[in-house]
Amino acid sequence: MPETPEMAVSRPLPGDDEQTFEFEEEGGLGITFVKHDACEPGSELRVRLIIVLDVVADSAAARIAALRAGLVLSSVQDQPVAGLGFKATMGLIKAAGRPLRLGFAMDDDGALRTVPAAAASAGYTYAEDTNSKADGAV
Secondary structure (H helix, E strand, C coil): CCCCCCCEEEEECCCCCEEEEEECCCCCCCEEEEEEEEECCCCCCEEEEEEEEEECCCCCHHHCCCCCCCEEEEEECCEECCCCCHHHHHHHHHHCCCCEEEEEEECCCCCECECCHHHHHHCCCCCCCHHHCCCCEC
């Protein structure tokens, strides 16, 4: 019996400040992203983050144990998304072919950076059902 190809692959990139997840399967990912305003620690500088609000059960994204609500998106196809804006970033994801590489920010200790669930929900500003062609659900 032939081996089933891996649908989604997690690749930590040594020396980088992000972890990249690669999706090879065509179709939806099962991720809802939202934009979230946050303050840099020790600063009044506000930054706009794009975070994972939800991972749909039994989706391509759900097959990656480390991919969960609260993660901070940092790149699409190895292109940093800082400063691109939410709609432009969602456009990059939707226009990208496969394999699709999504990078998520890591803290200085090497752990994936997360925004607490309560803050993520409070920062919810733009995501809808994929059936309505929302920009936040991919």
